Amino acid sequence: MRNVTTENVTDVVIDALGKHGEVTPRNREILTALIRHLHDFAREVKLQHGEFLYGCDFLARAGQLSDDKRQEFILLGDILGFEVLVDMLTHPADGTASESTVLGPFYRENPPVLPKGASIVQKHFDNEETIYFEGYVRDKDGNSLKDVIVDVWEDAPNGLYENHDPDQPDYNLRGRLKTDENGHYAFNAVRPVAYPIPDDHTAGELIRAMGHHPMRPSHMHFMIQKDGYRRLISQVFDSRDEYLDNDSVFAVKESLIGQYKPAPKEMGVDLHIEFDFVLTEDETARLAAE
């Protein structure tokens, strides 16, 4: 094809898929839609070449910022509401299992393994409120699930995750726990606070271009896994937070809002929260095992 036009270029590029090499069916499906939507986007806004170059530079800068401690592309996807959309497409709510929400850019692999009831706090802050967080993990029939791996992570009272704060110990406010024989999990922590997502570089540039703010409502992150069940990635929000209705990454769901209550004296902490989770069976794993 030597005569591409604004009208035929989309078909020309799509037709070229697989002409000189293998394209898997899924890649063909994804790339066909990507090319079509990308071209339609450019036609719709009459994208100018300088704007295209700005976009290339923006993505290059986002890539240069990313490493094992900072994941700028997840952040950009979050700000655009893209990660929450992909999460809902991957884990559609069924009204029974706990709802998932975005992983976000702050998860770290291999958190410290802790016994039930241990504290994830390695450094204390003057303004912290201590919490005892507990609950049960069950299946859809209400049966308790034991030995479920529960990863938790949160920001410190200064609004920073440890991997973005050189003054916090490595893996502060992160832990991996297991449910006991009754499906119960528990840990000590500090009340997470509302925080701005990192807006010093490309993420901030995008937020400002959108006329939005960078704040996220306070939340505790969870990743809950057990063989034979779908991995649940979720967050528990604070019912009193002022940003519940305008989260900068659009991740709040009503069913994930928890209540912090004053703790009974014998708990030895300021606040107490109970939050249960329901896992859904992983059909793919079950069928593969049969």
Ligand SMILES: [Fe+2]
């Ligand atoms: Fe977070």
